[in-house]
Amino acid sequence: MDRKFDIVIIGSGFGGLMCASVLGKHGFKVALLEMAESYGGNLQNFVRDGLVFNTGLHYIGALEEGQVLNKIFKYLGLMDRVEFEKLDPECFDRIIIADRTYCCASGFENYAQRLLSYFPEEQEAINNYMSLIKDVWAKNPFLNFREIDPNFDYSMSFSNTGLMDAINSITSNEELKAVLLSNNGLYAGVPGRTPFYVHALINCLFIQSAFNVKGGSAHLADAFVSIIKEQGGSVFTGKKVQAIKSKDLKAISALTADGDEFFAEAFYSTIHPAEAIKLFDKGVFRKPFVQRIEKMANTIGSFVLYVTLRKGEFAHIKSNIYYSKSQDVWGAVYKPEEWPKSVMMYTTEDKGLPGFAESATIITFMHYSEVAQWEDKQKRRQDGSYEAFKEERSAGLFAMIEERFKGFKAASASWLSSTPLTYFDYTGSPEGSMYGLAKDYKSGFGSYLPVTTRVSNFFMTGQSVGVHGVMGVAMNSIVAASKLLNINELLKEIEGS
Ligand SMILES: Cc1cc2nc3c(=O)[nH]c(=O)nc-3n(C[C@H](O)[C@H](O)[C@H](O)COP(=O)(O)OP(=O)(O)OC[C@H]3O[C@@H](n4cnc5c(N)ncnc54)[C@H](O)[C@@H]3O)c2cc1C
Incomplete structure (x- = not known):
């Protein structure tokens, strides 16, 4: 079988699947290599007692017509192939703190009004909170399909304000703070480490609208794989990449544990960066870069x-x-x-x-x-x-x-x-990290890794590079794909979907 491709992508989670479909849509011959026997990474389901369980994707935000993930999913061809079910717009998230319950309502106005009904004394704090999170969303060029300098530095699109600094600046009401922070499981929040923008982007996403995948998240992976194959791409499972051969800082081929070798002009890794750099011979990446990645917390x-x-x-x-x-x-x-x-x-x-x-x-x-x-x-x-x-x-x-x-x-x-x-x-x-590398506002931009590396045709993406979750990984995939495509044309194509 021919093992020569334009692009080899390592890992078939949302990041790998999205990169493969965006690049495949632009005519690249893509091979996706997945170590597991099933594709999908965190999109995988399992069946027990005849029931389908999700392993790593429960709900998706901003999928309503005109919203950002709706546009991205339409562009990818997913909206026609996958069914989504809307969560209760009056209470998509139900927060229970000790013996009190609070409902989060969909839509910025409804969300704020509902909060106000629990905290009538906190109108100013609630208004400030809404402005702060909306501001973070509005400033993000990718989520708003704004024209950007093609030489942009992705990490610069994130601010380095601490989550607790931002929350403390708007209120001293401990109960309100607890409610605003109660869904921090979505980003494995740690006070003193988590940046405000992570919280703000994720909250803005789900406040816009909240859906789950009807029948289980693996339907997304199945749809992606059909799309990739229709584009002429190949998806290989049971292919653990254990080395990448390179010469003069250019990757040549990916070697898999079963002895196969895949050649390509460009290589994308969507796996954890610490694992990705180990695929290369010692010395390919400079020691400070390797040490920096090894020191980063998960x-x-x-x-x-x-x-x-x-x-x-x-x-x-x-x-x-x-x-x-x-x-x-x-x-x-x-x-x-x-x-x-x-x-x-x-x-x-x-x-x-x-x-x-x-x-x-x-x-x-x-x-x-x-x-x-x-x-x-x-x-x-x-x-x-x-x-x-x-x-x-x-x-x-x-x-x-x-x-x-x-x-x-x-x-x-x-x-x-x-x-x-x-x-x-x-x-x-x-x-077993949920969301890959942790972002730390205190290390400024130090907790962001660039998509491009010393190896001129080797790019890193997936949840550890930038923001995690479907919205984050979609954004990271757009940035990664733009290393071979024109970012502004790509954003225009998606916006027009
Ligand atoms: C319990 C849980 C709940 C979550 N809930 C949500 C949610 O409700 N909404 C949301 O938006 N996000 C959620 N997330 C986060 C979201 O699932 C992830 O951020 C996203 O799916 C990560 O995609 P990825 O492609 O970066 O990584 P992964 O999905 O981890 O994919 C990486 C792939 O690479 C493969 N791989 C690894 N090493 C190799 C190798 N050497 N060779 C070949 N293949 C390799 C892996 O097998 C895997 O398939 C949740 C995560 C968890 C853990």
């Missing part, structure tokens, strides 16, 4: 409980739940005895029994250090201690959910759980 991993519910026993919740035990909503920063501090939870409706849920997914944070002792798969299976650990942690999560949703445990027919090791195994994410 976002925390997750512990997820996937529950099959008994028929007709638990009411479907039409919102995402963000539940924190107290106003300390920073679930990623926990002492062992505090775990789990906060959870994200959603249910899927039993279509045969509307109003009732057939499954629930509950996500909380977990440090890799808690499971590192079982990294060796052999050891993991040996003495049952890993399974016992997972059962103990599942019980902890059930207990927390039961406090607010009485009868949930009794309605649970069966369950299984994933730990950071699961993501480490399935997506190669170091430390």
Whole structure:
């Protein structure tokens, strides 16, 4: 089989799939190499008890006609092939802090009004908050399809204000702060590290509109793969790239673990940058660059409980739940005895029994250090201690959910759980990190990696480069694709979709 391509892309998560389809649309002959037996990365689903569970994509924002991801998805051809379901616009996110509940309504005006109904004394703070987040969104050239200097520095599109500095500047009301920050699971927030723009972009995205993928996120990956193949591209699974041959700072071929070799004119990596640079011979990248990447912190991993519910026993919740035990909503920063501090939870409706849920997914944070002792798969299976650990942690999560949703445990027919090791195994994410490299406002632009590298035809993208999540990775993919395309023409094409 011919192994010569215009472009080889490593990794078939959203980043790899999007880069492949954008470049394929422009006539490049693309090969996508995925180490796992299934494509999709975090878009993968699994089936248990006949039910589909998402592993890493629960909802998508700004998908309403005219909004940014709608335009991008239309441009990619996804809107015609994938069905999306809108979350309850009156309460797309339901925030529970201790014993109080707050609903987030779709649309900036509705969102602000709803907040005001809970905090009538805080009109000025709420107005200021809305202005601040909208300002971050408005300033982003990619999300607004604004003409930019082709030599732009991507990292300069992000500001380095700290999230807590921004929130503290608008209010001293601790309850309001907790509500504004309660969905920080979406970015694994850490006070003193997380930049304000990450919070602002993600909140603006979901406030515009919130949808999930009907039937599971893998439909997105399936649609992408059909599109890539129709464009003449190739998608290979079971192809772990373990080296890239290069000469005179130009990549030549990608070697896979099964002994295959793929040649191309350009190479895109969507995998974790620390893993990507290891693919090259020592000395290709300068020591300070390698050390800088090695020193960068990863976002925390997750512990997820996937529950099959008994028929007709638990009411479907039409919102995402963000539940924190107290106003300390920073679930990623926990002492062992505090775990789990906060959870994200959603249910899927039993279509045969509307109003009732057939499954629930509950996500909380977990440090890799808690499971590192079982990294060796052999050891993991040996003495049952890993399974016992997972059962103990599942019980902890059930207990927390039961406090607010009485009868949930009794309605649970069966369950299984994933730990950071699961993501480490399935997506190669170091430390099972949820969102890849953490962004740190204190290191200024130091926590951003450039798309271009010393190796003239090797580009890095995916969630660790720039912002994570579908919106972030889409933006990163546009920037990466523009290394071979004209950025302003590309933005115009997408805007016109
Ligand atoms: C629990 C969880 C919930 C989330 N929920 C949401 C959500 O609701 N909304 C949202 O927008 N975002 C969400 N995200 C984030 C979002 O899923 C990710 O930011 C995004 O999917 C990352 O895409 P990616 O292509 O950068 O990386 P990945 O999806 O990690 O893809 C990388 C791919 O590279 C492959 N790979 C790794 N090494 C190699 C190698 N050497 N050779 C070949 N292939 C390799 C991996 O197997 C993987 O398929 C969630 C993430 C998690 C973990």
